[in-house]
Amino acid sequence: MVTPFGPSVAWTRVYLHGVIEGMGDDEARKAANLATGVQGKEFARCHLHGITLTVPVEGGAHALKSQGALPGVSEHGKWRREHEGALLAAYGKTPYYAHLMPELMDVYAHSEGIGLEEFNRRLLDVALGWIDVEAIKAEGMEGVRSEVRAKVDNGLSIFDLLFRLGSEGVWAL
Numbered sequence: 001m002v003t004p005f006g007p008s009v010a011w012t013r014v015y016l017h018g019v020i021e022g023m024g025d026d027e028a029r030k031a032a033n034l035a036t037g038v039q040g041k042e043f044a045r046c047h048l049h050g051i052t053l054t055v056p057v058e059g060g061a062h063a064l065k066s067q068g069a070l071p072g073v074s075e076h077g078k079w080r081r082e083h084e085g086a087l088l089a090a091y092g093k094t095p096y097y098a099h100l101m102p103e104l105m106d107v108y109a110h111s112e113g114i115g116l117e118e119f120n121r122r123l124l125d126v127a128l129g130w131i132d133v134e135a136i137k138a139e140g141m142e143g144v145r146s147e148v149r150a151k152v153d154n155g156l157s158i159f160d161l162l163f164r165l166g167s168e169g170v171w172a173l
Contacts, residue, residue, distance in 0.1 A: 002070065003029055003120040004038045005055050006046030006157035011036045012127065013154075013173045016136055040065045044116060046157045049090055053083050057116050064116075072115050080108045091163040100130070100162055127158045135170045148172045 004011060014035045018028030033039065041064050046053040056074035057063055063071035084105060091097045107122045135141075148171035152161055161169040 002033075002043045002117050003124050004033070004043050004045075005116070005120045006048070006053065006123060006159050007032070007038075007120075007127075008036060008047065008155055009152055009158055009161050009172060010154040011038060012131075012158045016131070016133065016173055020133065020137060043120070046159070047155060048087075048157050048160050049153075051086050051090055053086060055079065055116060055119065070115050070117050072113075073111055073119050075112060080111070083108065091160075094163040096163050096166040099166070100126075100159070103129070104159070123159075127162060130162050130167050131170050131173065132167060136173050141171065145171045 007015070011032045015028050015032040018031045019025070023031065041061055043064055044055045044057055046055075056076060056079055057071035058074050059071050087101065087104070088097075091101075103126045104123065107119070107126060111119050111122075148165065148168065151165070152169070152172040158169075161172060165172070
């Protein structure tokens with residue numbers, strides 16, 4: 001099963017609720033992919049506020065379209081630097097940029113020679129490190145959840161939510 005690059009808030013919500021309900025990791029990722037329609041090229045695309053980032057993969061789009069394909073991350077071009085610049089331009093003034101960005105850039109810095117799934121999974125692990133799963137389970141917080149969800153675009157990356165809201169973003173999940 002392939003994890004999407006910078007998965008959407010909606011994907012992350014389905015994934016985490018699946019894990020909380022006792023699904024295995026692969027089963028929860030599959031459920032999230034199906035529920036949000038992630039397939040093919042979308043495994044290498046991350047939708048942020050005003051921009052879409054793409055991780056180039058060995059074999060290009062064809063490798064992503066192949067069923068079960070787990071292509072390697074391409075070493076061609078300056079895509080890592082371009083992603084860093086795009087994230088700075090889009091989120092540099094957000095409250096949590098200075099805290100989250102070093103963690104993301106560490107994943108980028110150590111991504112040579114790995115596959116797309118491993119790269120995406122490492123990024124997801126960074127996001128999950130900011131999310132208190134116990135808070136997702138909390139009852140009686142519907143007022144807070146409604147208020148936070150009103151600030152969130154479910155189609156944008158979990159990183160959009162984290163850059164803007166930090167760990168408070170958990171209430172959107």
